[in-house]
Amino acid sequence: MDKERVSQVMLLVSSHLPQRDLCALLCVNTACRGVLLSHASLWKAINLQGKSQAGRRLLAALSLARYQDVEEINLEFGQDVQDEHLAAVKCKVWKFSCKLQRLNLNACQKITDAGVEAVVSECRSITKLEIYWNLKVTDAAVKSIVTNLKELELLNLSGCKSITDQSMRHLAEHSPSIRSLNLTRCVKLTDEGLCEILNVCLQLEELYLYALSGFTPKSLALIGNLEELKVLELTGAQELSSNCLVSISKCHKLESLCLSWCVRITDAGLKALTCPLKLLSLHGILGVTDEGLDALACYCSKTLHTLDVNGCINIKRRSREELLQRFPRLECFQVHS
Incomplete structure (x- = not known):
């Protein structure tokens, strides 16, 4: 089998592998590593879901050239993800922020408004942002999200119990074209806040209350x-x-x-x-x-x-x-x- 066909077969197989197995293949031999690294489409996502020391691992991954076109980062339930990691992402290693489209911070409970603001102020191409189950995120973070992310399509604030009607006003003012909004268990919201959304955000396709x-x-x-x-x-x-x-x-x-x-x-x-x-x-x-x-x-x-x-x-x-x-x-x- 010629080298070109081997490359095609490897790309086909590798595109269906989880990230852990994909990284393991890099260690097989030089030829295999070369083939994998030559296909940027394999390195569009960083998945650290549920991983220990996820914050440190994120910084290590983003320092690698193969992730220069990363479009999705999943830190859901990742352990030890803190504001300092997100700040470092902004200040030190985030060379390719304009390409990030989806960021999942679900259940990263150590993150505060400062961490959210650090990321969205730099990574303004994000269209889908999830911050499920975070009691430290407040209206200040939501304001920063909607003022920086002009193409925001999806926002998951489920379980962010500090969110108030003020966040709904920010959303209505800056993200009228949002398509998916999850407000599950945002218990401080009132009719006033919901009315702001329902009178302005008329492109909504998904609404979770x-x-x-x-x-x-x-x-x-x-x-x-x-x-x-x-x-x-x-x-x-x-x-x-x-x-x-x-x-x-x-x-x-x-x-x-x-x-x-x-x-x-x-x-x-x-x-x-x-x-x-x-x-x-x-x-x-x-x-x-x-x-x-x-x-x-x-x-x-x-x-x-x-x-x-x-x-x-x-x-x-x-x-x-x-x-x-x-x-x-x-x-x-x-x-x-």
């Missing part, structure tokens, strides 16, 4: 403004009424709707849902009956593949066989355990 029971129909009804919305997570929205679902039904592109434990929903709300849903969770709702589910089947029988009606004791015909009669394409019967 899990475990935010404080929102009322004043803000929830405005979700109907989002004509591009495809995924909506409202688990635990205790004030969500059937009238709100009438408004949400205006989101004609909606494919995934999670209403688990939205205790005020009744059949009237289900009858209003005319979008071709693929996923729907009604887990734990007592106000829905067979009548509402039958009405839903008129619009979703050919599209719905996931339906959770566990705990809906007033839906009497809810065995798998009976649900499949209404929705023959069902494959999954549980969203929440």
Whole structure:
């Protein structure tokens, strides 16, 4: 087999390997190393998910020439990632910041506003940023994110419990074209903040409001403004009424709707849902009956593949066989355990 074909086969195989195995191949021999390093597409991502000393490893990786075109860095649950590492990224070794598009800082709980600000002020090409489960990040970090990242498409603030309505105002002002926003368990948010988003960020395709029971129909009804919305997570929205679902039904592109434990929903709300849903969770709702589910089947029988009606004791015909009669394409019967 000629060298060119060997190179092609190696590239094909290597493109499916995890980063750890890819790095191990570099040590096989000089020829193998040369082939791998000649393909920049293999070195677009740095994955340190769950790794020990992830901060130190990040700096070591970024000092290598093969990562000059890195587009994605994943530090999710990485241990010992601190502000000093992100500051060093900015000041010392970040030679190629303009190409970074996705940064995952999920559960890096030692990072504060200072670390976030250091990265986003230098790496302004980032379009997707995740900071899940960080109690130290505040409105100051969000302001820095949205003022520096002009092309921001996705922002995950799930579990950032220090975030307030001020962050929503910053988002509405600077990132009106954002497409995915996760505010799960941002418990300081109020109707005022959510209204800021729903009146301005009209390109949203994904909105996650899990475990935010404080929102009322004043803000929830405005979700109907989002004509591009495809995924909506409202688990635990205790004030969500059937009238709100009438408004949400205006989101004609909606494919995934999670209403688990939205205790005020009744059949009237289900009858209003005319979008071709693929996923729907009604887990734990007592106000829905067979009548509402039958009405839903008129619009979703050919599209719905996931339906959770566990705990809906007033839906009497809810065995798998009976649900499949209404929705023959069902494959999954549980969203929440």
